[in-house]
Amino acid sequence: MRNIVNEPRVALIGHSTTPRGGHVHTLGLGEALHRAGQPVHLIALGERLYREVDLPHTLVPGPRREGTTLTERTLDGIERLATALAERIDEFDVLHAQDCLAASAALAARERTGAPVTVLRTAHHVDDFTTPVLVECQRRAIVAPDRVLVVSHMWRDILARDFGVDATIVPNGVDLARFARPAAVPKPDRFLLLGVGGIEPRKGTVHAIRALARLRDLDPVFVIVGGHSFQDFAPYREAALAEAAALGVEVREVGTLTDAELAGWYEAADVLCYPSTAEGFGLVAIEAMALGLPVVASDLLVFREHLTHDVDALLPPVGNDVALAAALRRMITEADLRERLAAAGRVTAAGFTWENSAEAHRRVYADLSERPSRSLGVNDSAVRSPEVPGRASAPAAHQH
Structure with missing residues (x-):
């Protein structure tokens, strides 16, 4: 375990708690960071995690699926996460989003509060979205964060070619x-x-x-x-x-x-x-x-x-x-x-361990903590969440 003074406080943020690749990555990384002494807290949309974790976390109830469109669920999910993040944004130095909804929420929370936090995004892949709000969510969630991470050379090359973004490669892991x-x-x-x-x-x-x-x-x-x-x-x-x-x-x-x-x-x-x-x-x-x-x-x-x-x-x-x-x-x-x-x-x-991944991420966090976050203008801001018909206020989060 490293002993770094004033090590940045990191929020790992995700739009889901189901065992898909991005969330599995987030939990594995989060636990390894926690074991290594990194101040880290998971914030995700969902009722419960799919497995027990050795990781401080807060769950924000997700959007209602029945009777809603994908667009409504997307905007509602961003709003719920953004509200939860804005309420406690002073607790973190780095908002590390794992998907486009989470990145949009992190950017929106920073914009609303003016907090001096850095927004970091891991782009696990780029989806072939056809829903306009998701297309725009994905674009802004790649070009607007202060820094973008990827888990492969191929996606680093794609982000450079298609978005003009210079991404940093970090390893994946298996526990x-x-x-x-x-x-x-x-x-x-x-x-x-x-x-x-x-x-x-x-x-x-x-x-x-x-x-x-x-x-x-x-x-x-x-x-x-x-x-x-x-x-x-x-x-x-x-x-x-x-x-x-x-x-x-x-x-x-x-x-x-x-x-x-x-x-x-x-x-x-x-x-x-x-x-x-x-x-x-x-x-x-x-x-x-x-x-x-x-x-x-x-x-x-x-x-x-x-x-x-x-x-x-x-x-x-x-x-x-x-x-x-x-x-x-x-x-x-x-x-x-x-x-x-x-x-x-x-x-x-055997070459893919979460310990190696956590160490690579800690170097990124330390580097970010020494640099000022980007000042967002109107064109760089996150996807704003207009009023969704029939949407109730976001329920309170529950912490573990």
Whole structure:
């Protein structure tokens, strides 16, 4: 543990408490920072965290979903977070947002209060939003903060090219203690391919289903865990499941899990099937590899930063159903390949620790604390939250 005088007080801010990649990153980072002696506090929209944490935190009740549009939920979420942050902004030196809603709220809170805080944003990835308020939220949440972090070289290059932002790369991490006590799960008596992240476009679910249709002679089963998202992917999910039924592919959805349950599925699975079409980093692949599960992913640039085809994973071309089927067939029929990739995968994953990530973040925080925050003008301000019809005042936060 370092002993730095006047170490900056950091608020980690997120728009959700569901176990998606960004929130998993935030909790892992926050706990490592807390263990290292960094003054840090998590503030997030949600009723409860999906797991117990060794991290001071405050939860702000999130927007109502029923009967509301995505635009209304976005603006309401920003307003709720901004209100909570403004009420206690004097407690922090750095507002570290993990998504565009959180960054917009942090910028709005600073603008309203005039507090001399720094706004830092981690851009895990850039979404293909079509909703105008989210498009603008994402843009301002990248260009307006005092500094932007990314977790890969690819996204650093994209932010420089598309937004003119010079981002700093910080590492991701895996905490094996989260998976130390796997729960018993209903393991099928067949070769088990595991998908993590729910059924949605960027997870490449339809490509997995079409590939599995070419493997019916091997009779694998595809189990998909997770699925909570701020956006509504119900039409995609329904179409994907209908196509699976028509092709005779068995897909079992398990839903959102505890860490123990997720560990149980990682342990029960034979291969991780992760044919994403877009990712910020792909933390799921590193988790699986750390636990000794061989991985079939896709040859995304971001995956190739830390995975090597036929060395620690198989990386068929993105969106290529035929190539994905061939890779999965190799995995199913070649036990020695699975063993070789699993062994190499453990070595690769060992390089990603939250302790390393926390140390890199602490250097960023220390550097920011020595510089004045940006003075926001009208054009740089966060997405303002106009009155949303039928929206009640933001409920009070509860602290832990």
